[in-house]
Amino acid sequence: MRAVAQRVSSASVTVDGATVAAIEHGMVVLVGVAGGDTAADADTLADKLASIRIFADDQGRMNRAVTDVAGSILVVSQFTLLADAARGRRPSFTAAATPEVAAPLVARIQSGLTERGIPVATGRFGARMAVTLVNDGPVTILLDVSGGRVR
Secondary structure, eight states: OEEEEEEEEEEEEEETTEEEEEESSEEEEEEEOBTTOOHHHHHHHHHHHHHOOOEEOTTSOEEEOTTTTTOEEEEEEOGGGGOBOSSSSSOBOTTBOOHHHHHHHHHHHHHHHHHTTOOEEEOOTTSOOEEEEEEEEEEEEEEEEETTEEO
């Protein structure tokens, strides 16, 4: 499982010209689920996202989590994070999980964040989405989760 977490001052997702999700201060998290990822990986990612300290404290240091700043998280499924571009000119996506495997794991991440008291907005799984965001900092963190561990 791979995630890209971006600290944002605002973000939204549009599908077919209609806004389906929007947040103000918080994070946009793009999530790519790989074949072989498990519920434990989803739980680990939710825990890391809830607790990672990427928001500024009073001294301007990244020392606060999203819960400390009353932020929200916008979760967007993005299988292209699992692209393998090592050969040729067209990336391979064979490492990405099938939608039947990926959708429940992305939903589990979302519910894990909600259970931790974080307001969560979501893109629409499998839809062609337009994601708009204002990256705050910019701060962008790459998280790889496998075997219930973050790398």
